[in-house]
Amino acid sequence: MADAEVRAATPADAPEIARIQLATWRSAYGELLPPEVLAGLDEAETAQQWTEALSDGPTTVLVAAEGDWLVGFCVAGPAPEQEAAAADGAAPADLATVALVSTVLVEPRWGRRGHGGRLLATMAQRLTEGGATRGISWIPEADSVSQAFFEHAGWVPDGTVRTLDAGGRPVRELRLSGPLDLHLHHHE
Template identity: 30%
Template sequence: MALFTSADGVSADVSVRPAVPGDEDAVTRVQTAAWRVAPALGDAVVDLVDADAVRARWAQAVTAPPGPGFAVLVALAGPAVVGFTAVAPGQLLALEVDPAHRRRGHGSRLLSAAVDRLRADGADAVVTWVLDGDEARERFLGQSGLGPDGPERALAVGLEADGVRSVVEHRWSALL
């Protein structure tokens, strides 16, 4: 665990570790909070999410990953889970930090730990997907060495009065 001092002189223990059973509640809370502030999602879409189902999927990802190379890691501020990342072979599946804990290095620590895990599992590149309009994530990933590589996909995210609304994600990648 590392000790860091913020600009206001407050010290905090911060670290990243593999997720353990019981972390699924915090991971679900962080993911839901991050989705609420995502430019393309927001409250209306997140209100449709079945939090119990999401929690159950995270519990399964932590306790019974689908295969080698799959992992969930969590960022800690003291004992509190304030962020998480999920990886699969060659992929960064998710990386979220609680909006109340952003701009404190948790995202960078999570990305570094995810890349370390991917390398240890033999990956020589990483891909991830970024929601259209998520400029903060684009800046973060760009400063970390990733960039858009062309492919995009549309995802259905919720019901509108006239049907399902979709959002576009763009693929980003980097060599490791």
């Protein structure tokens, strides 16, 4: 494998982040999302949204690279109260130190090379340095690959679920919660 690294994303990375996001969604979520939703995703518009988020967004965005190629990204920040709330809507006692990992995506052709683990571990370290003590992430219930990835990192479903409307098709998501002192192992 060529040199692999994880670094902070810059606005110049926006077009590649958008390309990775759309390619991965089309590949990984083709069964989950309606075809018209996936077909309606515009790369230029998505890149512009990423440029804005990277220029003045409140979140941290990291990218994974292998050699000269960007291969994945991770987005996280403080968890909004509605994302971290218990099923009954009550805010958790540790709300001020809960981080939301909203995205960990690695383009499928670069998968199984440790990039996702490096992204999550690096993000967890940065979140811890910023005062976070616990992480959460919402994963489609049908996405067993992402669930297994997070469970490998010690994150487990915490019993909270939600249903989103994805172009008229309901998508049920599980909230996973876990520690930020990650001990990921790379399997060859």
